[in-house]
Amino acid sequence: MNTPIPRVGADHRPDEPAIRIGALVPLSPPGWVEAGRHLLAGLELAVGEVNEAGGTAGRPIELVVRDTAADPGRAAAAVDELAGLGVAALAGEYHSVVARTAAARADAHGLPYLCSSAVLDALTDEPTDRVARLAPAQSHGWRLYADFLLGAGHERIAVVTQPSVYWASGTRILRDHFSARGGTVTGLDAGALDPAALCDALAADGATALLLLVGFPDPAVPIVKAVRHDERLAGILVGAPAGQPEFADWAASLGDDGAAVPFLRYLPERLGPLGARVAAALRERLGEAPSFVAFEGYDTVVVLADLLRAHGPDRARLAAAWPEVAVEGTRGRIGFSRAPGPGVWQWVWPPVQVVDRDPSAPDRFRVLHSG
Template identity: 75%
Template sequence: MSAMVTRVHPPQRDGTARADGTSVKIGALVPLTRPGWAEAGRHLLAGLELAVDEVNDAGGIGGSPLELVVRDTAADPRRAAAAVDELARLGVAALAGEYHSVVARTAAARADTLGLPFLCSSAVLDALTEQPTRWVARLAAAQSHGWRIYADFLLGAGHSRIALAAQPSVYWSSGTRILRDHLTARGATVVELDPSAQAESDMSAQAAATAVCDALVGHRATALLLLVGHPEPAVSIVRSVRHDQRLAGVMIGAPAGQPEFAGWTEALGADGTGVPFLRYLPERLGPLGARVGTALRERLGQAPSFVAFEGYDTVTVLAEALRVHGADRAAVAASWPHVAVEGTRGKIRFSRAPGIGVWQWAWPPVQVVDRDPAEPARFRILHTG
């Protein structure tokens, strides 16, 4: 069963609520338990909830409270599909959220079949749907956009021999293809390593990490990119590379953003610094972003990740669509090309991007950053796109 969480606070304005007292419901898909990335899910939910509270403090949707009905996907596509069906039966006007791309793809397909608007917050897989759909929109940058920016960063930093430690999955395979095509077209050499296949006799994370180190030496790679799960095998690979004297000059990168979250630093300490990753924030937040960032920090008890801002922006967009077009699902979906909302990271508008079947914000700000070895809580901006 999916975990059930409902968030609703009554609007503050008097005399404007619906006569029957019903709320306007948004269904939220969030990974809150393992094997999902629960830390990312917690940040996503904090952003969603903060925005709902602020909408209701300002009077709700036409005087009716906005209600967030949360379901834990736990990174399980089947669980997500069941949650979409359940939320549709509960009468939600739209769906929001999800962090994991493979889960979001399943949710998007089901939402398209049911005729349920879905604003995807964080998942980046280009092929979020197999065919173009009018029901789904996305805030996060498509993987091909962000990861090409990351590849340009590598080339600009002088890396021409690059190794990819990639686990089998649709998401990692897509990332591998994007990086390989972009880098090799510009003269770089790319070698692909499968950590799960590196140690034939001993399949422990440490044995696989040691075998990755040996392969890096053999290929004379100057950069290793982690296209693998966290904490394992990512943590074991980073530790092994950092403590292998043969690889002292090798840069470790994580384009999927694993070092964004505090759990990375807790697991790796100083070994986890200086690992460039993609982050979807502007160089400087504007007044709205700064205010929301302060509120998110108070809720989370730590610095908010870009995922928390994505959650806040998701509800901001849906609330505007609901205010203008009402809670009719078809009307909400029809509003995607007309959205023009000030979000925490800039003006949000949706369009049809080439090769992408959903309505897409093209594009959120993109940075390549790392954690400063001298101050791990501080992020250094290395490249913007």
């Protein structure tokens, strides 16, 4: 079930056993493999640096990685396995629906879980002290995105969606935010409309922006190409709040058509000294510019290592210590509190930007809005 993956930090002396951290990462389809690769790069880099500096209280960290492939059932089985292997804590995951399953399973095992990247507000059905999250809640980021659209004069928007708890939640957030300000949101079903029919519906609707709440590369790539090359839609803004244009695969698949598509990313406008150093190391490891997901992976280990130094690998003590966290991450000072809504410990808030790829240089990003 699990593809063998090298474990980071496994070399240690017998009298100093490693502290194991389980890591959930999408590394094979239908998971978003590029996001998983960036997340794992950040996790691995931080573990290596912690171990080079002497580990946590003299003990190395061992990262035990499991590929979720964006499959909730596979993630649940991985959490069961990792709990049985004696990991002190669980980290990672990019896909919100998968992270939700992992959080429930970790809670059932009494296993502390620091979710790196997933944003779905309802990460757990019931409030729990065992789960914390670095990424901002979806409602926070997507409302900022909606404010950007409204500020740019887009009061009538359309969203093209696929069936998913995550996309349904995003649609609801947008619709509530727009309706409260006199705007409208039209829903278009990607399963019922091929790209040509979608363009027809969009032209008839009169929306000034189309948001992609669909998977990548299909159907996102053919939809963007169809809209970009339909003369009736020459003035329409195409947006992707979930962040697909952040990754190199987007630019490779769409070229110039993929520029000027605003998306959310969770980085400050300028990195501090730690962030700049980590960015350089991640670029060398990845062979390309690191995405915000890579920084989330790095910061996850920074937080867990800080807790392990103070409390050791005892799961109950770690789970009780989330509100004590006060550590410098790559994107600012990290601490956790109980935000209204999400029933988990939450960093309130990571920096949020609305960004797009510059049409004159698609490898360069433009910051359009910050919050």
